[in-house]
Amino acid sequence: MATKKTLQGVLLYLGYLVMFLFIVFPLYWIVTMSFKEFRDIIAYPPRFLFKPTLANYRAILGLAGDGAGFAFLGYLKNSIIVSSLSVALSALVSIPAAYAFARFPMRLKDNLSFTILSLRFAPEILIIIPLYAVFSKLNLYDTYLGLILVHQLITLPLTIWILRGFFAEVPVEIEESAKVDGCGPWRILTRISLPVILPGVAGAMIVSFVFSWNNLLFGLVLSGPKTQPVTVGILQTMHFDQINWGWMAAAIVFSIIPGILVSGYFGKYLVKGLTEGAVKQ
């Protein structure tokens, strides 16, 4: 019996080890690459031990002094602006919508909520190319407003869907008593139900922030030099076949920091947000 237990334990930790290496090694590799000098990067066999340098970071932050490097902070700023405002707009719009989907009897409810969810499954190019023409006409091309609007395609369905699951969980009895006291539906939502599901709102916002941050295609087609996000900015470290590996690695590290920070602080909300919408109908 004891040996069987030990064997199970060994197998469990072996599984952990394989999973850990598969997930973490690529990240470890790119982080160390960002601290390597060029000759250490191209060395073969690859070097695990090397003298670390901050030159790549200085270059991409424009601190190199000799004018080398590129304005990575600008891309970072653009991504932060677009993703956080997109998430904020989505939250504002979807709190009442998700509440209505969860609570009110509506004839079109099922169709509507499925339509909104199915936006999530449409190929992005389908919307982006026609929008490109519209944006050019309305002067929305390469503006924050334009990008925030198009990012709703990602953030809105996610937020509505996740929040609907949370609202459905709130016991109807709490709302009943408020109604007896003469509260209208808007007040019930803002005073009673919303405070209860604040963790859900946090989860939904984090999930949609991460997905918005990770998006490439919207920025690739609909943003220009003024508003390009990090996912597009990183590609600027490559010109034709000349890749500046060190800069690229440093830029990658910068581009993944916000996601890791956000989920480090609110990790449990991230998982909650991701799974809650899925589990609850």
Add this chain to the structure above:
Amino acid sequence: MGGLAHKKRLSSLCASPYLFVIPALVLVIGIFVPFLSAVWTSFTDSKLYIAETNFIGLKNYIDLFRSGQFQQSLKITVFYSLLSLAVQLPLGLGVAFLLNIPSRMQRFMRVVLVLPLLIPPVVAGLIWRTMMHPTNGILNHLLGLIRIAPLPWLSSPKTALISVVLIDTWVFTPFVALLLLAGLQSIPAELKEAASIDGAGVLDRLLWITIPWLTPHILLVTIFRAADSLKSFDIVYQATRGGPLNATRLLHIMAYEEAIRWAGFGKSMAIIMVLWIMCYAITNILVNRWKRAVEVM
């Protein structure tokens, strides 16, 4: 629980439910206008720099289905999607089982699991492309250490598509595992206890309790992964740009290049319509199954 009376009272405020949805609806309509314009464009010879646009009926579609390149892209796209599902669903299920076992490291491993979800797929493509470099990439070096001949990875038409699916697996298996783990955790403890009292073995419990309970979760995660892998773009765009020799030219990539590089909006929209119909059909079928599975529970 007085549900009927409750329903009645709420519906007396019948104007408000739609009022609550209006802002979201406005945004959705804002998306539908370009969608309709895309449908229309797919029936025209629209080009970016040419003002005149003519209605040409089904010509774009007929041209597409006659073109060998489109047929190949269609095949590759379906293969990519099926292979991703075939790898990621069992692997994700395995990881979910692994992380459902109580242990001291359980919490830590769950944090590790979330990491790939926080990396933009385009960046993951870049990281792996660096590691998969055929001459001085770390992967071939590691293979050499265990005496395996170096692989061409992304640089050969034979291995490129599989390499891209490997990257896709790194990025998206955690998503599969997380949803399935949530499913596993929602199995009521009484159900499992009752089964062990009845003398059910590990295999019995898996077959008659765990798997049926997980069915809605598996369906749901399949919906997401099927649609997302069919319209996969970011990883391939960075890792191979559709090459070598179009070996990884998925439909989404093809539509993008047609529109951006060749300015052929009409043709691009025809490609994207085919892709969209595929995504829509598969998600619609699976969503209906999912609804049925949830109702049974």
